[in-house]
Amino acid sequence: MSFEAGTFTPAPGRGALGRMLGTQVLLETKLALRQGEQVLLTLVIPLALLIGLTLLRVVPLPEPRPTSALGTVLALAIMSTAFTSQAISLGFDRRYGVLRRLAATAVPRWLIVLGRLGGMAAVVFVQVVVLAAVAVALGWRPGAGSPGWVVLLVVLGTAAFGAVGVLLGGSLRAELVLAVANIVWFVLLFAGGVLVPAAALPGPLATVVQLLPSGALAEGLRTALVGGTPSTAHVVVLLAWTVVAGGIAVRTVRWS
């Protein structure tokens, strides 16, 4: 193979920041929505639960049922994306050296982090839109809710679970991350206040659940969707998880 002279003549320089960020967010979003296991976790299971919880009366939920079910699956969807899916992909991305790869380009490091968060936010947005649309089809009427609180809780929940997910995915070996992230997801779904409301859990567990991001987010969303005001405690719990886990992650997360 012969190359024309001048093909590789140096012409260095950093690309446009906005374009770099846009390309990375788009790519991270596509990767998340293309991977079967992740889609199962982030969309298929929440959709199945939304339909099941609305139509079957297996789990006790406050009326109106479609509204409570939506609150439950939104909390689950956020937990799946920001925590489990994020941790696992970060674990494997580290294993595959993609963060080091990007860190060796002209991209500023803050932009790599922002790109990841952007991808995560985009997936959450897709989930909210899809789940809300299906909920409408199942009889949910948005009128009664407090949209401001719902948006705030979605953002805070994504931040809290995202911080814990990055902490987990950025610290352990990829296989260990995979195992832990799935087990925690499972435990929080059933005993963390997501599927079964805190009030329906036995005494001491009910208290603990209120202090978990899962319990705080699910309770908060179910309250806000029927037009209520979530308790300050829920907001504080989510903020606390974000700050504490984020603070530890900044110190401990490894790029490879």
Place this chain on the structure above:
Amino acid sequence: MSGAVRALEVRDLVVRYQGRAAVDGLDLDLAPGQVLALLGPNGAGKTTTVEVCEGLRGRDGGEVRVLGTDPAGAPDALRARMGVMPQGGGAYPGVRVREMVGLVATCSAHPLDPDWLVETLGLASCARTPYKRLSVGQQQRLALACAVVGRPELVFLDEPTASLDPQGRRLVWDLVRALRADGVAVLLTTHLMQEAETLADHIVIIDHGRTVAEGSPDDLTAAGADRELRFRAAAGMDLRLLADALPEGCTVSEPTPGSYLVEGSIDPQVLSTVTSWCARQGVLADDLRVARRSLEDVFLELTGRELRS
């Protein structure tokens, strides 16, 4: 090597792992339009050295200047001027070849055309294949594409041909030659002698983090080239007469039966002494040659013959 600003200048570099020195007082120089090969056995400190130069790893001592700038902390402006091919990995597990080259291309202001590069590196047939399903050789060519797509001034290639077939290796060699011809500085690590010999302007052989030899490929292989003469003849000949006839400082031995080695300053006189001695013995000296050492001989001599893990 001359030139106002060196592409790379390393002085007395020291990197420690848990108290042990992985790199121990290394010096390197690389000018624009030159290829520097870092040659050494596994664990010699090649990758560590490259990662310090890339700004991905800190150092415990010494001075490093990459394009005139200290890479510690990897300032964005410096990273925009260099291209990096890591040893293994460097892409999202699920990313497609074309997507990854495109992503890295957007990091640069004037990138090469990703489609052209993918095609040129023989990746067109797997342009839509996810990274984790690529062969190791394809992954390596993708990593190379990502290293050069941004039109850098300095390229770091960490074992660029380790898993490639002969065709792939040739392609990479052609690419390195083209980079050099266009004024790009290339630092490559390898443990392939032929690769270093073929591509490099300057070779630094390192072991245990130290330079054990350096020079142009010719310098390294020529040193001591006039110091041995080998020939084959009947096994078990009496060498005493020959030893007496040879000039002062020359010795003769039979390392393996039928294979003879004369060591010392080999000149035409020595050659004629050997051939006339053989004639007197009534034997034909076969395969007689003044040995020129291969780079591999030099390398093994310097770094030992035992296997490294």
